[in-house]
Amino acid sequence: MLTEFEHYLATQANLPNEAIRKISTLAMPRILRRNEFIFRAGEICRHKIFIVNGLLRTFNTTTAGNEHILQFSPELTWTLDVESYDRQIPSYVSIAAVEPSNILLWHKSTFNTLLTEIPAFKKLAEQLISRNIYHSRQRMLTILSGTPEEKYADFIRNYPGFLSRLPLRMIAAYLGISIKTLTRIRHTQLQR
Structure with a gap:
């Protein structure tokens, strides 16, 4: 370790x-x-x-x-x-x-x-500390002004490896959206 x-x-x-x-x-x-x-x-x-x-x-x-x-x-x-x-x-x-x-x-x-x-x-x-402040500011802006689709796109862009490690309920809790909305967004993306 x-x-x-x-x-x-x-x-x-x-x-x-x-x-x-x-x-x-x-x-x-x-x-x-x-x-x-x-x-x-x-x-x-x-x-x-x-x-x-x-x-x-x-x-x-x-x-x-x-x-x-x-x-x-x-x-x-x-x-x-x-x-x-x-x-x-x-x-x-x-x-x-x-x-x-x-x-x-x-x-x-x-x-x-x-x-x-x-x-x-x-x-x-x-x-x-400086990096964490920058990251927190970016996250706040995305959460406050982004649509659910933009929040999810930002999550995928910044944390591509997390999708396979996290249950959907935790991703939804991080994005501040319902699991139903997250499921809809993912379903729409899969159909493209």
């Missing part, structure tokens, strides 16, 4: 081997079963999470039981609930595995120490 992460760090940041080893050594490996939670809404997000392999989802469930998926996090990406993590307050979202997943965790104090001690790692973290 650490080998994949170390390769990721070597290719994503200009880090010396000693720094890569230090970051890896402080990681807590965890194996998740399908649908296993890292934390639930109401709990505090206490860790930075790196997905070595597998797929996670960040979501909120309404009182009526409807799920709204904010984000999918595939292998070789990071995730967390930023507000809960930064402010150490209960989260409004849950993070759970969509499929069996291997992850690495760093407690907030440990991660902050790494950022202070390894400037190149801090630079990587800042670049990831």
